[in-house]
Amino acid sequence: MSVLTLSASDFDPDVRVAAFQDAVASMCRLQITPADDAAFHSHTTIGLLPGLMTGQTMHSRCDVVRTKALAAETGDNIMVHVPLSGGFSMYQQGGSNVVCTPGSVYLDPNELPGSAEFHGERNDAFYLSIPRAFLASAGTSLNGALREVQPVTPQWRLLLRYARSLHEELALLPAEEIATCSSHIHDLTIMAMGASREAEEIARGRGVRAARLKAIKADIEQNLVSPQLDSGWIAARHSISPRYIRxxxxxxxxxxxxxxxxxxxxxxxxxxxxxxxxxLGISEIALSCGFSDLSWFNASFRRTFGRTPRDVRAEALAAAFAAR
Structure with missing residues (x-):
């Protein structure tokens, strides 16, 4: 697994556009025509995972073309385009002219030629590129979704939150966990496309549960010391049942x-x-961290860390004093 960071400003102005499109060819094979060559700017990070590529990009107004020759070099991948700002109009062979703006996604069969025009002076987007073989269990729903703009449904939001979080943490995750997360992305994509019932049940048991749990843990962290924090309160915030959380x-x-x-x-x-x-007193810290029962806090702390709160504080202060 690797993370690539590419910026058009890293290249000599005389060859900037050609050098940049060569550099991003690992994710997409395109001819780029900026609205203004001299002012062209783009910054892209690409994550290379098992059976998956992720991408976050910002670039200026431009037109892009995937010729037949370039399409033949891309492999049988499906690219999910997710505009975050700006947007684009797109035409691909066998499809119709479509416009994709924030709040929608476009599923791009990379093996087909086409063209796109990016509208905004600044366009931010997130991308996923997945080999078609990993989405085969989606059945007919896959082909029906290609070359079409789709609204961002709750299923798409679930996928995109997970995928963007994964993209940000790639450099810090061990390889085995990245492989597991990659399979979750496959499952969540199948769900988001509206897969067959059989494929949905397979995906629900893996990727959807993992993404739900990740979102719930993030919510817990943001509200960790709130007195309202319990399973019923979290369940209501995520529109699921306390039983499902359990x-x-x-x-x-x-x-x-x-x-x-x-x-x-x-x-x-x-x-x-x-x-x-x-x-601050130990009891003040305990209360500020959400503990109302100080006896339970002291017993649980010692059971978890093998030392009393007083001992941990004393050791930390002694170490800080010695380091001066």
Missing amino acids: SLFAGEGTSFRDYVARRRLLLAHRRLCDPAQSM
Whole structure:
């Protein structure tokens, strides 16, 4: 797995456009014609994963063409175009003229020639490129979705949140976890396209559950010390049942309550180790981290970290003093 960062400004102005389109050829084979050669700018990051490429790009107004010759070099991939700002008009062989703007997605069969015009002075977009073989279980829904603009449904939002988060964290994840996440993207894409019932059930058991759990954990983190934080409150925010939330955490060998307690204990541990918070009492820190029962906090802290809160604070302050 690797992450590539490419900027048009890195190339000599005399060859900037040609050099840039050669550099991004790992994701797409296109001829780029800027509205203004001298002012052309683009910044792109590409993630190369098993059975998947992700891309985040920003570029100026331009036209792009995929000729028959370039299309023949792309392989049998499906590219998901997701405009974040600006937008484009597109025509591909066998399709119709379409316009794609933020709030919609376009599924591009890379093996077909076509052309596009990017409208805005600044165009931000996110891309996924997936070999067609990984989407085969979607059945007829795949072919029916190609060369068409689709609205961003809840299923697409679920996929895109997961995919963009994965793209941002790629450089920090171990290879085996990246491979697992890549398979989740395949499943979520099948779901978003409106797969057959059989394919949907397969995907629901993997990618959708993983994305749901990731979104719920992120929400927990943002509301970690809120007194409202419980499974019912989170379930209502995500329009799912508390029972489904319990099943998600059970699949990881824990419970919602234990997961929240663990995250709060880690937060308390960080604050106790922070010299800047040494003037706060241990009970104040416990309460600020969402613990209302101090006896339970002390017992749980010692069981988790093998030391009392007082011992952890003393060791951290001693280490900070010695480092001066």
